[in-house]
Amino acid sequence: MKKLVLLVVLLGSLASADEAASPFAAVEVAPGIYQLGNTNEGFALNVPEDFVGGGVGLLVGDEYVVLIDDVMEPTAPALLAKVEEIAGRPVDFVINTHAHGDHVGGNVYVSNSGAIIVSHDKLRSRMEADPKLNTGPGALPVITFSDEMTFHVNGEEAHVFHVANAHTDGDAVIHFRNANVIAAGDISFRGLFPFIDLDSGGSVAGYKAAMQRLIDISDDETKFITGHGPVGTRADIETDLAMLSDAEARVKALLDKGMGEEEIVAANPLAEYNDEYSWFFITTERMTRTLIRSLTTD
Numbered sequence: 001m002k003k004l005v006l007l008v009v010l011l012g013s014l015a016s017a018d019e020a021a022s023p024f025a026a027v028e029v030a031p032g033i034y035q036l037g038n039t040n041e042g043f044a045l046n047v048p049e050d051f052v053g054g055g056v057g058l059l060v061g062d063e064y065v066v067l068i069d070d071v072m073e074p075t076a077p078a079l080l081a082k083v084e085e086i087a088g089r090p091v092d093f094v095i096n097t098h099a100h101g102d103h104v105g106g107n108v109y110v111s112n113s114g115a116i117i118v119s120h121d122k123l124r125s126r127m128e129a130d131p132k133l134n135t136g137p138g139a140l141p142v143i144t145f146s147d148e149m150t151f152h153v154n155g156e157e158a159h160v161f162h163v164a165n166a167h168t169d170g171d172a173v174i175h176f177r178n179a180n181v182i183a184a185g186d187i188s189f190r191g192l193f194p195f196i197d198l199d200s201g202g203s204v205a206g207y208k209a210a211m212q213r214l215i216d217i218s219d220d221e222t223k224f225i226t227g228h229g230p231v232g233t234r235a236d237i238e239t240d241l242a243m244l245s246d247a248e249a250r251v252k253a254l255l256d257k258g259m260g261e262e263e264i265v266a267a268n269p270l271a272e273y274n275d276e277y278s279w280f281f282i283t284t285e286r287m288t289r290t291l292i293r294s295l296t297t298d
């Protein structure tokens, strides 16, 4: 009897060790709608080891399972295991928010398990042209849209729309109108300096306009599934947009004085934001250089 008890205890601890081994945690932001990300408190990104991919959205219900982004190739199987644990069955549709490897890296896996991938037209062309993203059969979206489309699933109306030249040139935002949830993709780096991919059609002006659109279509109760960092509110998006606008103005003031790039970086005009917003991928210096480049090439 003692042995049996010991075995049960051992199996019990093995099972919980297995669960603890998943690099993904889920936060239910509204009934049946989740943000998935790393297992740190509030999806914090303190060190590179925390990074398991871009923030993921998940809609589950009676009819369909809809996934928003599917992280990186190496971490995608663990994500899909976590999704199946929550949804109880495989994914039907995946909406890709933009063509970066930490958001579309699991496309081959989800296609092979029967999911239909949907994206903006330009995301598909970017992926098709990039061997690092076009990694084999199933990698590319099979349905694309140019401006907007709507999913009518699980009693939810999910309005998918394009925001032009923001994080990239193929960004999609998903607005769950009934649940009052917005999956922002990388239009929200919550509390972090944003990556604005100037080499993939992104722009600071477009990024700010996209953030403003998030503010315009939301209210005080709206929950934001973010591309990086914790779940957000409209007030958070307003705070992050104010930071970006002010950061741009600070850099512009130095450019207007005739200062060069290295002089501006040395002057560190974003120093005030360093403690809160700088992180391992977009440091204060990298944010400064992006703003300089954007302001001098527009």
Ligand SMILES: [Zn+2]
Pocket (backbone or CB within 6 Å): 098, 100, 103, 167, 186, 195
């Ligand atoms: Zn991205």
